[in-house]
Amino acid sequence: MNLIQIDAQSWAKGIEKLKAVYRTFGPKKEKNDLEFKELQAGELPELHFQNTRMSPKALVYPQTQAMFTYSLDESREDCRILKEVKRDEKPQAAIGIRPCDALAFKLVQRNFDSREYQDVYWINAYEATTLVGLACDHPCSTCFCTSAGTGPFGEEGLDVLLIQQNDTLYAKAITQKGESLIQAAGWKSAAAKDAAGNMDALKTKAESEISAFVETDKLKQKKIMEIYEAPFWEAETFSCINCGTCTFVCPTCWCFDIQDETHGKSGVRMRNWDTCMSPLFTIHASGHNPREHKYERVRQRFMHKLKYYVDKYNDGIQCVGCGRCIRSCPVNIDIRKICNKMNSFDPQSCSCEVASS
Amino acid sequence: MQNPYLPYPVRIDQITVETEDKSLKTFKFVFINPDDEKRFAYKSGQFAELSVTGMGEIPIGIASSPTEKGFVKFTVFRTGKVTSYLHSMKQGEIMGIRGPLGNAFPWETLEGKNVVIIGGGFAFTTLRSSIITMLDPANRPKFKDIHVIYGARSPGMLLYKDELQAWAQRSDIHMNITVDGTDDPNWKFHKGFVPTITEKYAPPGNADTYAIVCGPPIMIKFTQPVLDNLGYSHDNIIMSLENRMKCGIGICGRCNIGKDLVCKDGPVFTLSQLNTMPKEY
Ligand SMILES: Cc1cc2nc3c(=O)[nH]c(=O)nc-3n(C[C@H](O)[C@H](O)[C@H](O)COP(=O)(O)OP(=O)(O)OC[C@H]3O[C@@H](n4cnc5c(N)ncnc54)[C@H](O)[C@@H]3O)c2cc1C
Ligand code: SF4
Ligand code: FES
Numbered sequence: 013m014n015l016i017q018i019d020a021q022s023w024a025k026g027i028e029k030l031k032a033v034y035r036t037f038g039p040k041k042e043k044n045d046l047e048f049k050e051l052q053a054g055e056l057p058e059l060h061f062q063n064t065r066m067s068p069k070a071l072v073y074p075q076t077q078a079m080f081t082y083s084l085d086e087s088r089e090d091c092r093i094l095k096e097v098k099r100d101e102k103p104q105a106a107i108g109i110r111p112c113d114a115l116a117f118k119l120v121q122r123n124f125d126s127r128e129y130q131d132v133y134w135i136n137a138y139e140a141t142t143l144v145g146l147a148c149d150h151p152c153s154t155c156f157c158t159s160a161g162t163g164p165f166g167e168e169g170l171d172v173l174l175i176q177q178n179d180t181l182y183a184k185a186i187t188q189k190g191e192s193l194i195q196a197a198g199w200k201s202a203a204a205k206d207a208a209g210n211m212d213a214l215k216t217k218a219e220s221e222i223s224a225f226v227e228t229d230k231l232k233q234k235k236i237m238e239i240y241e242a243p244f245w246e247a248e249t250f251s252c253i254n255c256g257t258c259t260f261v262c263p264t265c266w267c268f269d270i271q272d273e274t275h276g277k278s279g280v281r282m283r284n285w286d287t288c289m290s291p292l293f294t295i296h297a298s299g300h301n302p303r304e305h306k307y308e309r310v311r312q313r314f315m316h317k318l319k320y321y322v323d324k325y326n327d328g329i330q331c332v333g334c335g336r337c338i339r340s341c342p343v344n345i346d347i348r349k350i351c352n353k354m355n356s357f358d359p360q361s362c363s364c365e366v367a368s369s
Numbered sequence: 370m371q372n373p374y375l376p377y378p379v380r381i382d383q384i385t386v387e388t389e390d391k392s393l394k395t396f397k398f399v400f401i402n403p404d405d406e407k408r409f410a411y412k413s414g415q416f417a418e419l420s421v422t423g424m425g426e427i428p429i430g431i432a433s434s435p436t437e438k439g440f441v442k443f444t445v446f447r448t449g450k451v452t453s454y455l456h457s458m459k460q461g462e463i464m465g466i467r468g469p470l471g472n473a474f475p476w477e478t479l480e481g482k483n484v485v486i487i488g489g490g491f492a493f494t495t496l497r498s499s500i501i502t503m504l505d506p507a508n509r510p511k512f513k514d515i516h517v518i519y520g521a522r523s524p525g526m527l528l529y530k531d532e533l534q535a536w537a538q539r540s541d542i543h544m545n546i547t548v549d550g551t552d553d554p555n556w557k558f559h560k561g562f563v564p565t566i567t568e569k570y571a572p573p574g575n576a577d578t579y580a581i582v583c584g585p586p587i588m589i590k591f592t593q594p595v596l597d598n599l600g601y602s603h604d605n606i607i608m609s610l611e612n613r614m615k616c617g618i619g620i621c622g623r624c625n626i627g628k629d630l631v632c633k634d635g636p637v638f639t640l641s642q643l644n645t646m647p648k649e650y
Pocket of ligand 1: 298
């Protein structure tokens, strides 16, 4: 694929052109952090950052979303009949998304778009979205993407990859959607012949800067119940306060709640991100709770990402190594440590087994 | 693309109070668009999301049988927000149902076999559906002996009393109805807990005999060792689970037990399957 070279001036011009065709999103300063927000006229996406505080999953899967509207007005013909909410069909583009966050869309697609059921909200939004990635030239210390299925220059899930070198940007179209976006932006100067080689060198350098890893090679071969009953869960998760932050910042957490919200005689059936860290998530109407204890909920989160998903799809872990949960957790619970424990756990050498035999 | 969250609109055609404490009512629904009934083609053991506009949705087992045409029935216990509101609703009101959802009892496996139905409390709903299905003249020859053991706290707490009476008169189904206790001198069925009655009256286990067990956790806990003693293999013990649900279609992530989603991979599992899964139900 040809590399396109973009200088500062054509970058700014191109972004403005995109705004006419796409709702254009990019990292913007929010207090001390960066978040993905819609870019207004004249605004450019921030390109010098490590990553946004929240993952960009909300672009396709909003934290709160109206599914249906309804009326409870008895005098109306359509009283109590749910009506679909009109969806905004305008294409959208996310500029400056990190490769790990782009791969996350591919992972959650398995959940929202299965053979049996298609989640129309997620699928329509995903299809309307073009993902323009920004390669990481200086990964953070908590990033472990190279052992989680991608890397600082990873392309899977992206439509375009942007690479920064000094003040110049290089763009590589990965999909047809990406080609169309580059065309709409009017970026067309071919990069110099040696640019591709330079990019490869940058990639190798960035990859070598990754200092954190997870071991996942033995997760598949173990039995669910072996890891589930491992003795380390209570101790490892003891300090968790079940705040749910890890699930909300995560690009691959997809669980949601559905609630009816009525105002006067009309209302909306909404869906909202939910968290398996909350005891309300599973409590039965009888008061019985299958995951009554805190450690059981934390175990669910890790087992889901690192074992249930692995067994179900046979294609790696449900984690892209972005490191957000590690950076955001108030008590320093670290998925890398838990993953390695799960991977290396040997039920045969478990002390309780030895004691009972 | 069809929106899998959109319920079919239905009208409440009839409401029957089932139990003396009025905590259980059966709702008979008629589809507002007749074509929706065909789209809602279901099997005994499946469930649906009942959608009460403005209140929310609840997963409820389908109590009617596919052999009953023109309506669908659900029996609902009054407990929280949606079920309490539903209990206050009137005949003629409009609501929605979404489904059918989940797997069903394994009807292909059960064909040609003895079927032993063991139910307790108000978990008898999909069992009613199953009995009606199997007793349908077109279906009855497909099964060998049918045994039913069904228990409730007291005679007034039994569901579907008229049907129970009618089945008890038939020779092609062995009914063992029981109550924990009663001082009614006219009570003509058993007294005792479901596990005890199972021990006395259930046929012995063998490769050709399957038990479907639905009931409160305490009943299941004490019935299982009885079935073990009777020689039932865990492949031949079938159960239905009730985890908290939202979407009912395997997307919202709420109902999982290990890698299985109760709403999509279940709610029906064999005991052998459950033995390999976390006890998160
Ligand atoms: C497959 C399946 C089949 C079923 N079949 C039947 C059936 O045939 N008949 C039947 O009667 N039932 C059946 N059930 C059970 C039924 O779904 C529940 O009883 C029902 O969903 C309860 O809904 P509710 O709105 O009344 O309770 P809710 O109000 O949802 O209450 C549930 C519980 O959650 C907690 N809770 C919820 N929201 C909050 C909050 N905001 N704050 C604090 N606590 C909260 C409370 O502890 C409450 O008691 C079935 C369930 C499943 C999964
Ligand atoms: S962010 Fe940390 S403390 Fe909060 S729920 Fe997650 S693991 Fe627990
Ligand atoms: S209820 Fe949503 S996944 Fe089962």
